[in-house]
Amino acid sequence: MGFYDKYLLPKLLNLAMKAPEMTRLRRQLVPLATGRVLEIGVGSGLNLPFYDPSVQVTGVDPSLELQAYAREIARDEKLDVEFLAVGAEAIPLEDKTFDTAVITWTLCTIPDPDAALREVRRLLKPGGKLIFIEHGESPEANIATWQRRINPTWNKLAGGCHLNRRPDTMILANAFQLGDMTEGYIPGPKIATYSYRGIATIA
Numbered sequence: 040m041g042f043y044d045k046y047l048l049p050k051l052l053n054l055a056m057k058a059p060e061m062t063r064l065r066r067q068l069v070p071l072a073t074g075r076v077l078e079i080g081v082g083s084g085l086n087l088p089f090y091d092p093s094v095q096v097t098g099v100d101p102s103l104e105l106q107a108y109a110r111e112i113a114r115d116e117k118l119d120v121e122f123l124a125v126g127a128e129a130i131p132l133e134d135k136t137f138d139t140a141v142i143t144w145t146l147c148t149i150p151d152p153d154a155a156l157r158e159v160r161r162l163l164k165p166g167g168k169l170i171f172i173e174h175g176e177s178p179e180a181n182i183a184t185w186q187r188r189i190n191p192t193w194n195k196l197a198g199g200c201h202l203n204r205r206p207d208t209m210i211l212a213n214a215f216q217l218g219d220m221t222e223g224y225i226p227g228p229k230i231a232t233y234s235y236r237g238i239a240t241i242a
């Protein structure tokens with residue numbers, strides 16, 4: 040891993056992910072998590088302050104650099120979080136362990152998002168739910184064209200993030216059903232802000 044990815048990118052990501060609208064959406068959706076919670080791509084821990092104190096969180100993310108920020112937040116918030124520094128495509132835990140999975144702005148980055156969603160499906164208990172806030176392909180043809188053009192460069196600069204994935208399609212394709220989903224731009228450049236958010240349940 041080069042200097043940019045190891046030292047600069049974690050700082051940049053931690054800052055970028057604190058945008059006010061992102062924080063507002065975290066505050067709206069994260070408290071809906073209940074019971075044992077699996078957070079996929081816990082990153083720098085920006086969702087942690089919004090969990091109900093009754094939940095028990097396991098945070099999966101291969102980045103030890105981001106995990107250092109998340110551990111600090113967990114300490115400050117006096118939360119007992121279990122961190123697993125692994126990719127979400129293969130999580131070394133028992134089937135049907137969790138009541139809720141949470142994934143925010145991460146399906147864009149995971150190298151094999153379908154494998155990660157299969158893991159989430161496997162690890163959720165019957166009746167479990169997946170809370171998601173993601174960004175992806177814009178429905179506007181000209182923006183989607185720009186997303187495709189810029190994607191290769193963006194991918195290198197933004198730690199593997201893809202601008203044009205379809206989180207809703209991926210979630211449906213991996214044996215979830217979508218309840219209420221809201222989509223639309225949040226403030227910021229249109230190529231990176233078309234947002235898909237809501238709650239999916241096991242189909």
Ligand SMILES: C[S@@+](CC[C@H](N)C(=O)[O-])C[C@H]1O[C@@H](n2cnc3c(N)ncnc32)[C@H](O)[C@@H]1O
Nearest residue numbers: 056080081082100102126127143144145148149
């Ligand atoms: C844009 S950041 C979002 C972080 C956090 N979810 C948030 O809302 O602030 C994308 C995250 O995906 C993580 N990631 C990359 N590859 C992953 C993988 N294979 N499994 C799980 N997380 C991964 C990165 O380390 C990073 O923390």
